[in-house]
Amino acid sequence: MSRAVCPGSFDPVTHGHLDIIARASALFDEVIVAVGVNPSKRRLFEAEERLDMLGRACAGWRNVRVEGFTGLVTEFCANQGARAIVKGLRASSDFDYELPMAQMNFALTGVETVFLPTSTGQSFVSSSLVKEVAAFGGDVREFVPDFVHERLLARLAER
Numbered sequence: 001m002s003r004a005v006c007p008g009s010f011d012p013v014t015h016g017h018l019d020i021i022a023r024a025s026a027l028f029d030e031v032i033v034a035v036g037v038n039p040s041k042r043r044l045f046e047a048e049e050r051l052d053m054l055g056r057a058c059a060g061w062r063n064v065r066v067e068g069f070t071g072l073v074t075e076f077c078a079n080q081g082a083r084a085i086v087k088g089l090r091a092s093s094d095f096d097y098e099l100p101m102a103q104m105n106f107a108l109t110g111v112e113t114v115f116l117p118t119s120t121g122q123s124f125v126s127s128s129l130v131k132e133v134a135a136f137g138g139d140v141r142e143f144v145p146d147f148v149h150e151r152l153l154a155r156l157a158e159r
């Protein structure tokens with residue numbers, strides 16, 4: 001069975017992430033969406049909230065499951081029996097950032113990284129931009145699932 005891991009912080013999940021997850025699910029028998037749970041990093045959403053939103057967003061794919069992880073992504077992949085990491089590339093700047101991580105991860109355990117170019121309609125979408133635009137009152141409805149949009153507005157209203 002071919003198994004791949006899609007790691008990220010998903011704070012919150014966007015249609016850009018879901019585009020990559022959907023395409024990974026068509027390439028591999030099983031895809032594990034791995035939510036980085038690093039308590040030292042400040043996030044808008046707690047790990048449980050990010051996991052919950054991803055679980056809802058991925059419910060339609062039978063070969064996708066969502067897990068939290070701490071520590072090295074390579075160890076998570078080894079523990080899960082995953083031979084590949086899938087990452088989306090929006091622009092060459094993403095490649096510059098991702099290449100050394102892919103090479104380090106391969107050097108550590110031999111896990112491969114598969115890069116998928118994001119669909120053209122999603123190439124400018126990121127969690128950080130969505131949060132920034134929403135914080136200033138911009139309309140980000142088209143970039144995230146509806147239930148994520150509702151939670152995003154509610155969280156920003158609390159601050």
Ligand code: PNS
Nearest residue numbers: 007008009010036071072073074101104
């Ligand atoms: O969505 P993000 O913030 O780009 O996700 C980053 C993430 C969680 C994928 C990355 O920080 C990661 O893999 N963290 C686990 C720690 C690790 O393995 N670091 C070494 C990478 S070479």
